[in-house]
Amino acid sequence: EKGDTRVPPGLVRFELLHEDTGTKARRGRLHTPHGPIETPIFMPVGTVGSVKGVGPDDLVNLDAQIILGNTYHLMLRPGEPLIQEMGGLHRFISWDRPMLTDSGGFQVFSLSEKRKITEEGAAFQSHLDGSRHSLSPERSIAIQETLGADVIMAFDECPPSTEDRPYLEKSLARTTRWLHRCVKAWSRERSSLFGIVQGGLHEDLRKRHAEEICAVDLPGYALGGYSVGEAPEAMHAGVAYSAPLLPRDRPRYLMGVGTPLDLVTCVEQGVDMFDCVLPTRCARNGLLFTSEGKLVIRNAAYAKDPRPVDPTCSCYTCRTFSRAYLRHLFAAGEILAMRLNTLHNLHYFLTLMADVRRAISEDRFASFAKDFRARAHAQEA
Numbered sequence: 186e187k188g189d190t191r192v193p194p195g196l197v198r199f200e201l202l203h204e205d206t207g208t209k210a211r212r213g214r215l216h217t218p219h220g221p222i223e224t225p226i227f228m229p230v231g232t233v234g235s236v237k238g239v240g241p242d243d244l245v246n247l248d249a250q251i252i253l254g255n256t257y258h259l260m261l262r263p264g265e266p267l268i269q270e271m272g273g274l275h276r277f278i279s280w281d282r283p284m285l286t287d288s289g290g291f292q293v294f295s296l297s298e299k300r301k302i303t304e305e306g307a308a309f310q311s312h313l314d315g316s317r318h319s320l321s322p323e324r325s326i327a328i329q330e331t332l333g334a335d336v337i338m339a340f341d342e343c344p345p346s347t348e349d350r351p352y353l354e355k356s357l358a359r360t361t362r363w364l365h366r367c368v369k370a371w372s373r374e375r376s377s378l379f380g381i382v383q384g385g386l387h388e389d390l391r392k393r394h395a396e397e398i399c400a401v402d403l404p405g406y407a408l409g410g411y412s413v414g415e416a417p418e419a420m421h422a423g424v425a426y427s428a429p430l431l432p433r434d435r436p437r438y439l440m441g442v443g444t445p446l447d448l449v450t451c452v453e454q455g456v457d458m459f460d461c462v463l464p465t466r467c468a469r470n471g472l473l474f475t476s477e478g479k480l481v482i483r484n485a486a487y488a489k490d491p492r493p494v495d496p497t498c499s500c501y502t503c504r505t506f507s508r509a510y511l512r513h514l515f516a517a518g519e520i521l522a523m524r525l526n527t528l529h530n531l532h533y534f535l536t537l538m539a540d541v542r543r544a545i546s547e548d549r550f551a552s553f554a555k556d557f558r559a560r561a562h563a564q565e566a
């Protein structure tokens with residue numbers, strides 16, 4: 186039995202501002218207790234309570250509106266009891282804008298050792314020290330509400346993409362049962378629970394699971410099970426089919442996605458929210474995103490290059506430093522290289538989404554997406 190699932194006031198509320206004419210893109214505003222989020226939005230990932238290499242002041246300067254935290258990482262270190270004692274996650278990390286936490290299921294399977302999944306939940310050993318832990322729908326919701334994120338995610342299983350259909354069908358049914366347990370455990374006080382739809386690349390399973398998950402009235406819904414190694418075209422086709430299955434008047438969140446081309450393409454399919462480690466992780470590996478394509482800063486060609494990473498970019502890194510200097514820092518393993526590269530890549534992703542929002546508002550997103558895709562393909566060629 187599902188119990189009362191009406192979304193009480195005071196939680197996040199999605200305002201659909203404009204629907205594009207030529208595509209399924211939407212412009213929206215997600216009202217949260219920590220302020221509004223303009224959608225479509227890219228959310229920087231702050232796995233253990235920090236977006237690696239930059240501080241909350243940098244994120245505010247970059248106009249990041251919401252960042253992500255991870256239940257799996259934070260429960261292992263420093264542990265949610267300590268964060269609770271320090272006043273909750275926002276206070277602990279000095280971030281007073283919106284936050285979203287993932288529920289831990291995905292990370293259990295992508296990071297921990299010796300994990301075992303049962304109807305109850307997941308038992309696993311920490312990738313840090315091998316200590317034993319467990320997560321269940323109830324425990325994941327309790328931890329996330331203790332952390333105090335504005336948006337919390339249902340505890341789901343993201344089935345390995347190598348699993349066969351029978352396994353997938355059993356997993357979907359269990360994830361649906363787990364969602365009902367999450368709803369029961371959810372206090373509906375400060376955090377808003379989003380459901381997660383699975384189904385791999387099978388359209389019939391996506392449709393069935395979307396019906397089951399969206400039968401529960403929630404403030405928002407996510408597409409899980411993508412960006413797990415499938416080909417980009419397969420992910421784009423899957424999202425094109427699955428995104429419109431989610432309610433029109435609720436935010437649609439595509440988890441773990443993606444490249445700049447993924448973002449533009451999936452906005453076109455009707456997705457409103459994205460998160461990905463790409464800009465921050467690539468920055469630390471010296472891979473920089475520019476309007477002319479990707480730039481590998483350690484390339485010898487840049488040894489005496491006085492130009493900024495991207496002459497069209499207005500970020501601090503591009504306004505202040507040359508490619509030659511950034512290459513030197515990276516080669517020397519300087520900590521400053523991490524910071525400057527991350528500032529630039531986050532600026533690129535966040536500015537791209539600001540351009541996307543403007544194009545939708547001005548009803549020219551179809552041509553924006555077409556031009557962006559043409560340029561991206563020309564650069565890949």
Ligand SMILES: CO[C@@H]1O[C@H](CNc2nc3cc4c(=O)[nH]c(N)nc4cc3[nH]2)[C@@H](O)[C@H]1O
Pocket residue numbers: 287288289290291338339341342343381408409410411412413414440441442461462
């Ligand atoms: C391919 O890059 C790797 O993969 C991650 C991005 N891809 C991704 N797919 C996800 C799916 C889910 C899901 O189904 N459920 C829940 N709860 N969270 C999820 C989080 C996800 N993140 C990066 O972290 C990177 O390591």
Ligand SMILES: [Zn+2]
Pocket residue numbers: 494495498499500501502503504529532
């Ligand atoms: Zn820049």
